[in-house]
Amino acid sequence: MTSTDTGTRSSRARKSGWLQAYGVYLAVVVLLAFNLLFTANFLSGANFRTQLLQAAPVCIVALGMALVIGTEGVDLSVGAVMALSAALIPLYLGYGVFLSILMALAAGLVAGLFNGFLVAYIGIQPIVATLALLVGGRGLALVIAEGRLVEVRNPEFLALGNDDLFGIPVSVLVAAVLSVVVGLLVRRTTFGRRLVAIGGNRSASTLAGLPVKPVLLGVYALCGVFAAVAGVLATARLGASDPADTGMLMELSAITAVVVGGTPLTGGRVRVLGTVMGAVLMQLVHATLIKHDLPDSTAQMVQAAIIVVAVYAARERSSR
């Protein structure tokens, strides 16, 4: 077959590529401008704080999800993992805040390793592999919590969800730190470079001697841990462990943030800043709709439309 080298991409492809990569920033700016002009009280410090606080858990989960999607995978179980971590917290709070957080994170780690094992070593498709935890994980969490919502009163723990550190809410700080960490991970570490290569061309990576299976295992493990972190923060913010509701549909929000932020579902590229912006954008969309008295239903439908548009725009680029 004659080599069909892509010497120069057509300008249309270039334009849609730009849109996919940077469209999210544009959208954020537009929305911010819109809100500044048309939404009362948007410019207040309290409002910014609320927006960031609400965006933080999605951002954290999306960071983990972005890593998984970068390997051409997906993790549908993140919401269930959040519920699991929420369920575990009250059980260990008696032994101290630190231990309960540790156990919650451990649960996320185990869940992630479980998913990663199925994907990397058994070779099950990621959708299918993470489906099992999606189906059973929340149920498991509810069984652990005996179906109840448990109020959490530990002031130290609650501080995580509601207090500030250096003037910034803790969860926002955590999200910011994790964003930096993931950014560095992807760009500067062998693990990160390998994961991107694996998503870009699995067979080439195998032939290049990369440890594909361990990397995939690690990626899913990280995603699980990140989901657990979000679960801890959400519980702290809520002031209660609510496994029935915590993280419900989070997988959808996280995937949306990642895709809208410019990371292709086909893998090979992780846009960390884009993912953060994606989470911010989704939050802004939601807030804009709410503040203009548009109901939840509309917000959901708008979100659905955004996902479709973002994924549609993304897939156009990879036609070869």
Next chain:
Amino acid sequence: MTAPTSLVPPTDSAPEMAARTRRELMAGVLQRQGAAIVLVVMVAIAWLSYPHFGTADNLRELALQSSFLAVIALGMTFVIISGGIDLSVGSVYALGGVLAAYGSQWGFVVALLLPLAVCGLIGLINGLLVAKTGMAPFIVTLASLLFARGLLLAITQEGATTYKIAPDSDFLALGRGTFLGLGIPVYVALILCVAGSVLLKQTRFGQSVFATGGAESSALLMGLPVARTKVSVYTMSGLLAGFAGAMTAAYLQSGVTVIGIGLELDAISVVVIGGTLLVGGAGTILGTVIGVLLRNVIQNIINQIGTLDSNFQSVVSGAFLLVVVVIQRFLARARK
């Protein structure tokens, strides 16, 4: 001259490939039989251990409860065999129920047609997006899930309104009517499943579905209407989910807004447990029905036990799904 090439696989000619396909089919058969065996065992255990289990009342109730999921899973079976997945059925199901209840004020016909029209439309859009744009089914249907749920909220004042069906409405018969002691939904589900099975195994369309899921590129080269097939299966899935929702509304006498959450996962679980390969290309309706029965028998047993958390159901489902998928994977292992 030339010796005839017998169809008995020659021992030195690519037994790997032969073994692989045999294994894949074995996976389906084994699972279906495996599921059937587990079903029989479960029923036997339940019959012997819990006196209430074997009563006519309980069995009737079991059949009735199974029929709603069976209709949804029927559509899901087609989608999965075609190589796709439909995560929106839970929301579409709930939407169907609300629309049916809402439409019942104008009589039976509207109560039935409104959910079918809207849910069928959603299915159609799913199918078009998957077939024409090449977007991954899971993300398209995940977006529909959200959209359908949003639509549901929109028409019920953010979930506040639960439309009730008038007690004298003849639409109720669809859900609450009985014939020879069994609920109407059971008959409806049976008829649909039999029709579905015939459609799958005995029509060109059915063959297309198998081919699309089993070897899409080959199907395209053979000139099969792959895109049309995909659009059809998703539309069917939407229609069936909507119809199941309508039946449920008739049964519950109202359009409950909070049902169906996570139902798509149940549907996927029962289809896979019943022997349909999640990667597509092989499956049966009978297997799905067995899967539905198995799931509901287990739920029934959990209820009989009484002391077990009902959330256990989804844990068991998840575990079952996991085991089955791993087995499917191992049996299909020898790929080049």
Next chain:
Amino acid sequence: MDSNSVLEVIGVSKEFGGIKALDDVTFALRAGEVHGLVGENGAGKSTLIKVLTGVYQPDGGELRQLGEPVAFGTPVQAQAAGISTIYQEVNLVPLLTIAGNVFLGREPRTRFGLIDRPRMNAMAADLLAGYGITGDVRRPLGSLGVGAQQMVALARAVSVDARVVIMDEPTSSLEPREVETLLAVIGRLKAQGIAVVYVSHRMDELYRICDRVTVLRDGKLVHTGDLAGLDRIELVSLMLGRDISDIRAHGATSFGEDSHAEKEPLLRAENLSSPHRLSEVSVTIRPGEVVGLAGLLGSGRSETARAIIGALPLSGGTVLLGGKPVRAGNIASAMRAGISMLAEDRKADGIIPNLSVRENIVLAALPRLSRFGVVSRSKQDKIVDTFVKRLRIKASSPDQKVAELSGGNQQKVLLARWLCMEPRILLLDEPTRGIDVGAKAEVQALIDELAADGLGVLLISSEMEELIDGADRVVVLREGAVVGELAGDQVTEGNVLAAIAAVGERNSDD
């Protein structure tokens, strides 16, 4: 125009991204003839077939059927016009039944519109019996061996009232017995007046059954006519674009002894076996030596290289580097020991398209360039600079996406990747495939340089002259086994071809 022609291609051109896959090709297909279509990889055969079958539409020129202009917008239209195809890979549905596959899309139906299975099965059994296939047609297709599956594909292709059957490398995965059956079937098709386009590089088969032949090279038609008056050497020279006298002269001037014979082997691959792929293949490579692997498609050349690097699971055999065994089936071990492989398909198995030149180069060497998991920018940049310069990689910057480079430069990036690993043995699978002449020469010069530096090189190439010119020794493979080894002045095109064709010693003037 040919009054006998059942299908004609007139002045057809097809371009992809500025590269002409087909350039003004004209030829005619006659009823009841077997027409060979030959050419090297990249000559345009696949593209031509896709134009004939409606997968592609020509940019220029036209198609004519029985004298009337036709246009096929989709494969279905071509099929409806009586043009059927069977492909190298069986394009059927393994999980469906044999009968189901034969009639897929056109299943016979009962009065009620349902598939009439008994009739379908009976019809299929009848049809397949005519192809020498007997047995239960209700079994899944995938339970048959590849050869039988290919026959089913052929039966299907013909049963759609075909008037033209195109066969694209149909025998590449067939056992000799099955090849005989196929050729017999083709004979019957001829008798029925059906035209057959036979795409193959297997000389024996071509000369056995083809009446006429069309040769493509670089998208252009270089010859079309009867096969009878064309001897094999002439045909090969047309395919390669080599002057016959060139080939003969070359054969005569390859002097020189095997100067490496004295040294201790660096790599010893012994009795490599993998079911249906390799059968007790042994290759040794001495330091500074270039060993060529010759053979046709499917002879096991790539598999041998993959086996050495650990990418192919082995049922038997060992690999020793410098006397020390290398762990089988483990790529990382092989690489650590000092073996590197350039894969055959750089798009599928080589480049990470969306990553930069820099990232592609350092991919395999990452552990050496990082501490505690963090990659050292400076080390990375230094190594990238070194190789970009040494290999003269043309890119706007090391950050350019590798997918944007030309084939030749992509190949150089991949070579750089492997050279970063400081290998002792370099396995090169089609290193100059699909790259421009200039880059080709550079790569070939590089290979010589590396050998001179003491590396052992395994060279796989489908281009005979590249192999003959570049290799010190040539190992010839056929059907997964070593059938000959040539060294020094024995390394001539004629000898290699003869070994491949296993027709005994040949003179270059046939």
